[in-house]
Amino acid sequence: MNAPQPPSRRLQRVAELVRRELSEIIRRDLAVDEVGLLTVNDVIVAPDLRTATAFVGFVGTKSQRAAAPARLEARSARIQQLLGSGLRLKWIPVVRFVLDDSVERGNRVLAILDQLEPPAPPTTHPAPPSTPT
Secondary structure: OOOOOOOOHHHHHHHHHHHHHHHHHHHHHOOHHHHOEEEEEEEEEOOOOOEEEEEEEEEOOHHHHHHHHHHHHHOHHHHHHHHHHHOOOOOOOEEEEEEOOHHHHHHHHHHHHHHHOOOOOOOOOOOOOOOOO
16 A cells, blocks of 8 residues: 655645745734634645645634634635735635644543543652761
């Protein structure tokens, strides 16, 4: 079985450019009180550079989390327009947003591990022997 090929250096560079520009657009144009704190964790660009998937991390309330995908979708045309004006590429990839819950899953795993492993009792160190002066 063949292992999947890693993306080319060009695809990695384009993905990083798109990630940075999307991060800036989201920071500037989406209010935190409206959609929570959104961060672009990763971007995967298709080999033909026509489409990209942006994995967006989220911090906020449950109502903000429920509203975030719809707000991103509603503003996707504006985000796409700003992305096109901010990047100097022949093809500006059409971006699809996906909420990335990997940080939440990681925190959940760490909490489970903490529950399984009780904390070690504090150790007391004996006082060093005193030397006569």
